[in-house]
Amino acid sequence: MTIPTTSFAHVRLTVTDIERSRAFYDDVLGLPVAFEVPADADAATREQLAWLYGGVIYAVGDSLLGLRPVAEDVFSADRTGLDHLSFAVGSRADLDAAAAMLDERGTAHGGVTDIGAGYILEFRDPDGIALELFAPKG
Numbered sequence: 001m002t003i004p005t006t007s008f009a010h011v012r013l014t015v016t017d018i019e020r021s022r023a024f025y026d027d028v029l030g031l032p033v034a035f036e037v038p039a040d041a042d043a044a045t046r047e048q049l050a051w052l053y054g055g056v057i058y059a060v061g062d063s064l065l066g067l068r069p070v071a072e073d074v075f076s077a078d079r080t081g082l083d084h085l086s087f088a089v090g091s092r093a094d095l096d097a098a099a100a101m102l103d104e105r106g107t108a109h110g111g112v113t114d115i116g117a118g119y120i121l122e123f124r125d126p127d128g129i130a131l132e133l134f135a136p137k138g
Contacts, residue, residue, distance in 0.1 A: 010057070011085060012066035013129055020126045021067050022056055027105065029087070031058035031065065060087070075128040084122075084130035095121045095135050 015021040025031065035057040037049045055068040065085075077083045089095060095112045099121055102109045109123035121133040 008063050010064035010066060012055075012068050013082070013085070014068050014071035015127050016069070016071050017126070018055055018067060018069035024126050025058065025067065028102070028107065029058075031060060033057070034059040034064055071127065077130050082129070084132050086120075086132040086134050089133050089135045092119050092135050095119050095133055098133055
């Protein structure tokens, strides 16, 4: 028997500076916040949301993307663990617009690349975590 999974529920990335990472993800991806501890939260609310570990969780379609401020080292795709995180976009035009937006923000990227099955745009977050946007052909 195998486990009958249907999709990813969430991914949580560990980051070294939550404010810097939030600013980046808010500015670049503009995802809606699903869960965070309100700044004016009382002790009971903070305890109830302790599973956030001082981070934030964004909604990405039917899935979630979390940032957790615990990492003290530097990201490397060559270590066991995360290689990269890929987000779907609707079209090649969306990738071209994303590349222009990254250029405006001074965020380095690899340009839009045709990989046969579709197109990708690769870039990195402030901790060097490899991110990718993917658009199918057609």
